[in-house]
Amino acid sequence: MKRIALFLGLALITLILSILFSFCFFSNKNDITSRASISPNNISLSTLQQSTQTLRRLAQPHNLIVGAAVLTDRLQTDRTYQRLLAQEFSGITPENAMKFKALQPERNRYTFEDADMLTAFAQNHRMQIHGHTLVWYRSLPDWLTETQWNSAQLESILRQHIKTVVGHFRGKVQSWDVVNEAIDEEGRSFRDNLWLRGLGSRYIELAFRWAHEADPDARLFYNDYNGELLNAKSNTIYQMVKRLKQKNVPIHGVGLQMHTSINNPPDYRALAANIQRLADLGLAVRITEMDVRTERRFSSKADRLARQAQIYRSVMSVCLQDENCEAFSTWGVADHLSWLRLMMDRNDEPLLFDKQYQPKPAYRSLVELLRSTPS
Numbered sequence: 001m002k003r004i005a006l007f008l009g010l011a012l013i014t015l016i017l018s019i020l021f022s023f024c025f026f027s028n029k030n031d032i033t034s035r036a037s038i039s040p041n042n043i044s045l046s047t048l049q050q051s052t053q054t055l056r057r058l059a060q061p062h063n064l065i066v067g068a069a070v071l072t073d074r075l076q077t078d079r080t081y082q083r084l085l086a087q088e089f090s091g092i093t094p095e096n097a098m099k100f101k102a103l104q105p106e107r108n109r110y111t112f113e114d115a116d117m118l119t120a121f122a123q124n125h126r127m128q129i130h131g132h133t134l135v136w137y138r139s140l141p142d143w144l145t146e147t148q149w150n151s152a153q154l155e156s157i158l159r160q161h162i163k164t165v166v167g168h169f170r171g172k173v174q175s176w177d178v179v180n181e182a183i184d185e186e187g188r189s190f191r192d193n194l195w196l197r198g199l200g201s202r203y204i205e206l207a208f209r210w211a212h213e214a215d216p217d218a219r220l221f222y223n224d225y226n227g228e229l230l231n232a233k234s235n236t237i238y239q240m241v242k243r244l245k246q247k248n249v250p251i252h253g254v255g256l257q258m259h260t261s262i263n264n265p266p267d268y269r270a271l272a273a274n275i276q277r278l279a280d281l282g283l284a285v286r287i288t289e290m291d292v293r294t295e296r297r298f299s300s301k302a303d304r305l306a307r308q309a310q311i312y313r314s315v316m317s318v319c320l321q322d323e324n325c326e327a328f329s330t331w332g333v334a335d336h337l338s339w340l341r342l343m344m345d346r347n348d349e350p351l352l353f354d355k356q357y358q359p360k361p362a363y364r365s366l367v368e369l370l371r372s373t374p375s
């Protein structure tokens with residue numbers, strides 16, 4: 001009798017302990033952890049689902065990086081986000097943490113903590129970092145935009161910023177969007193911005209040269225939107241990067257942002273042709289910021305998601321067909337964290353995972369494509 005009681009007691013204790021353990025382990029959504037305890041060492045690949053069907057594993061034989069734009073506050077606080085990211089993606093683009101305003105909020109005061117956390121996470125999970133972005137007309141600090149600088153001052157500010165930032169991340173950030181969105185909306189000339197007004201269009205060339213001096217191993221990209229297909233803007237980008245190549249400016253590729261919508265699917269032949277003409281210049285291409293708006297008013301949810309899946313799949317398919325297309329990145333991880341919701345207040349569902357971090361048809365279409373395409 002005593003033995004039975006002892007046995008039942010032990011069984012009960014084991015049961016309670018395992019319930020407690022499962023609760024701690026799985027109730028991680030929105031788990032708030034301190035910056036110190038978020039040391040990426042806390043999340044090891046061994047704790048992740050060991051599936052062979054993840055995007056990153058399936059993309060590896062194709063030599064393709066599958067990336068996502070990452071929000072540092074999510075990475076610091078949300079274990080499900082961390083796990084999904086490390087499990088599915090082999091690349092990280094900091095959505096905001098490496099912008100000028102984030103890294104140099106006051107003149108000569110650099111704040112690297114958040115971005116360092118990202119690079120540590122990437123290193124611990126064997127992911128690459130695509131740095132975003134060294135020169136842009138937005139997300140600039142007030143100290144920079146609210147003062148009238150002469151040309152020499154502005155040149156010195158930009159040079160110092162690029163050298164300091166690229167130098168800091170040397171060996172940790174494998175590629176950079178050196179210049180972002182420098183062509184105007186009509187796609188025919190340089191965008192009027194602080195850098196153009198102060199330095200003329202040579203700021204673009206200078207930025208690439210300074211970035212290369214600070215890290216000769218980093219791959220350097222020009223990144224823009226609406227220049228993915230064959231149109232006025234992509235022609236202007238093409239002519240610009242051609243000139244840069246002719247002048248031996250160290251540029252390695254062009255980022256095609258690929259913000260798109262089910263109402264306006266890309267012309268895939270034009271995309272392939274644009275990638276090909278850049279390849280002919282010796283330039284790589286990355287799909288850098290893909291998302292596909294489903295414009296909720298349009299048809300049933302199942303239909304919207306199927307159309308979205310088809311667009312993701314077709315763009316990835318073009319990328320897989322050209323070895324010069326070296327990365328495929330989405331602008332965010334899950335629908336509720338998309339810039340379209342957080343910044344534009346649009347009730348859309350543009351990414352591969354839903355708000356519960358569950359894979360959507362778009363995700364499954366990419367898995368299926370990567371699996372069925374010979375490498």
Ligand code: G3I
Pocket residue numbers: 095096099138139180257289339342343
């Ligand atoms: O972090 C602050 C928060 O403390 C504050 O309460 C809140 C109030 O507005 O603002 C928060 O910062 C915002 C930040 O996103 C984080 O959500 C900024 O105001 C907002 O400007 C910033 O927007 C980013 C935008 O670029 C401008 O930098 C978006 O997240 C980001 O997705 C978007 O990304 C751009 C790419 O860099 C370039 N290509 C287009 C793409 C989409 O616009």
